[in-house]
Amino acid sequence: MNTDLIRESWEKLASRQDILGPAFYERLLEQHPKYKSIFSEGMSKRMEKFVRVIALVAIVDEQEVVHPHMVRLGDKYRSFNLTKDDLLIFQHVFLEVLSELCKKTCPEIWNDSYVQAWDSAFNEHIIPYMTQGLEHNLTPSEKKRIINQQATGNQFLGTVVSLKQDSLIVEVILQLTGNDQIVSIITPTGMQNLGLRMGSQAYAIVKPSQIMLMHADSGLRVSARNHLCGKTLKVAEGKIHAKVSLQLKSGNVFQAVIPQETISELDIKAGEHICCIFRAIDVILAVGHLPR
Numbered sequence: 579m580n581t582d583l584i585r586e587s588w589e590k591l592a593s594r595q596d597i598l599g600p601a602f603y604e605r606l607l608e609q610h611p612k613y614k615s616i617f618s619e620g621m622s623k624r625m626e627k628f629v630r631v632i633a634l635v636a637i638v639d640e641q642e643v644v645h646p647h648m649v650r651l652g653d654k655y656r657s658f659n660l661t662k663d664d665l666l667i668f669q670h671v672f673l674e675v676l677s678e679l680c681k682k683t684c685p686e687i688w689n690d691s692y693v694q695a696w697d698s699a700f701n702e703h704i705i706p707y708m709t710q711g712l713e714h715n716l717t718p719s720e721k722k723r724i725i726n727q728q729a730t731g732n733q734f735l736g737t738v739v740s741l742k743q744d745s746l747i748v749e750v751i752l753q754l755t756g757n758d759q760i761v762s763i764i765t766p767t768g769m770q771n772l773g774l775r776m777g778s779q780a781y782a783i784v785k786p787s788q789i790m791l792m793h794a795d796s797g798l799r800v801s802a803r804n805h806l807c808g809k810t811l812k813v814a815e816g817k818i819h820a821k822v823s824l825q826l827k828s829g830n831v832f833q834a835v836i837p838q839e840t841i842s843e844l845d846i847k848a849g850e851h852i853c854c855i856f857r858a859i860d861v862i863l864a865v866g867h868l869p870r
Contacts (some may be wrong), residue, residue, distance in 0.1 A: 583695040584636045589767040590684035591676075595633075598679060599626030606671045616658055632672065636699035645707045652711020662709045669700045732784040732832055736760065738774055750774060750863060752782050756828020760784075761803040762861035772865045783862040789834035791822060791844065794851035804861070806832070807853040813846055822846060824854050 591598070603625040607614055617625075628651075635648060673696055680688040736752030739759070743749075748769045750762045760782045764772075774780060792798060794807045808826035820841045822834045832854045846852060 580691070580695040580698070581637060583692050584699060586687065587680055587684065587692050587696075588633055588637060589765065589771070590687060591680060592767055592771055594679050594683050595630075595771075598633075598675060599629040601675045601679070602629055602672055605675050606668070609671060610667060616660075629672070632704060635704055636696060645703065648704055648707035649711040652708035652713075653715070654711070655708075656712055656715065660712055662705065662712070665705045665708055665712075669697075669705065673697060673700075732782075732786060732789070734760065734782045734784075734830060735779060736782055738776055738778050738780060741769070741774065741776060743769070748774075749858070750780075752780060752863075754782075754828070754830055756826065756830060758806060758826055758828045758830050760861055761858040762863050763803075763858040764863060768863070772863060774863070774865075779865070781864040783864060784832075784856055784860065786821070786833045786835040788856050788860040789832060789836075790855045791824075791834055791836060791840075791846065792853050792855060793844065794853050800855055802855045803858040804856045805853060806855075807851065808832075810846060810848050810850045810852050812848055813841060815841060822852070824852055 588595070600622065603622050606625075631647075631651060673693065676696065677688070677693060680692070734752070734754050736754040736759075738750060739753045740751035741748060743766060746765075748764050748766055750764060750769070752760045752762065754760065762782060772780065790802075792800075806826055808824050811823040811825050811831065812821075813823075814821040816838055818838055819835050820838050822836065822841075824832045824834065826832070834854055
């Protein structure tokens with residue numbers, strides 16, 4: 579799945595994203611009238627939200643975040659007695675409407691490669707995991723486990739304290755609780771879509787596998803914009819990877835997933851002073867309420 583192509587086409591569609599949801603729902607009922615008796619009158623707004631979630635899932639290529647969320651989304655739609663075949667119909671209608679809008683809005687980029695990228699997002703991530711949720715009634719403990727899985731993406735709510743923009747990128751600095759700061763690099767279109775401005779709130783999401791670790795007293799200087807130090811709370815070792823929990827002085831806790839051999843080489847143990855390092859371009863920003 580090529581998330582770069584998906585992200586580019588979605589950003590090009592910025593001025594018409596609000597049209598996609600209603601157009602998808604209208605086309606769905608037009609081509610498949612059976613859904614009129616399945617969905618309630620208020621389903622239009624729900625489908626608009628569904629379309630935006632689908633787009634977000636397609637753009638964010640982070641399986642440990644995306645897959646649990648899609649299972650829960652499928653579980654929410656169980657009350658409509660939908661099946662995998664219904665999701666395949668949704669896929670066909672969604673891509674049909676998306677293609678029509680992109681051909682009008684961004685014909686200079688839209689081609690078979692972009693269609694294939696979106697199609698792969700459905701086939702690899704959206705349909706298989708939504709189907710799990712549709713077919714299996716999740717118990718409270720399973721839902722809690724999935725929520726915990728989603729929370730491993732290092733999600734921090736902060737306030738925008740700096741916005742520096744040029745023609746290609748925007749540098750955003752979020753101040754977290756305890757005065758910790760995270761720097762993110764996004765596109766101007768991304769800033770507009772999120773409605774970011776000075777003083778607004780946003781979540782910073784950092785994939786655990788994109789965090790590097792080093793001893794606080796190593797003396798090394800690094801180019802990565804994000805360099806936060808604290809004390810190791812826990813090291814959960816595995817056969818291939820290890821999960822390290824690092825608590826900053828502010829109380830904020832970061833999770834890092836690194837190769838097991840690196841743990842041995844760096845001799846990382848609980849209680850040691852360690853720094854977590856990650857690039858600004860690896861920080862995803864989100865506004866609103868994160869999926870639960």
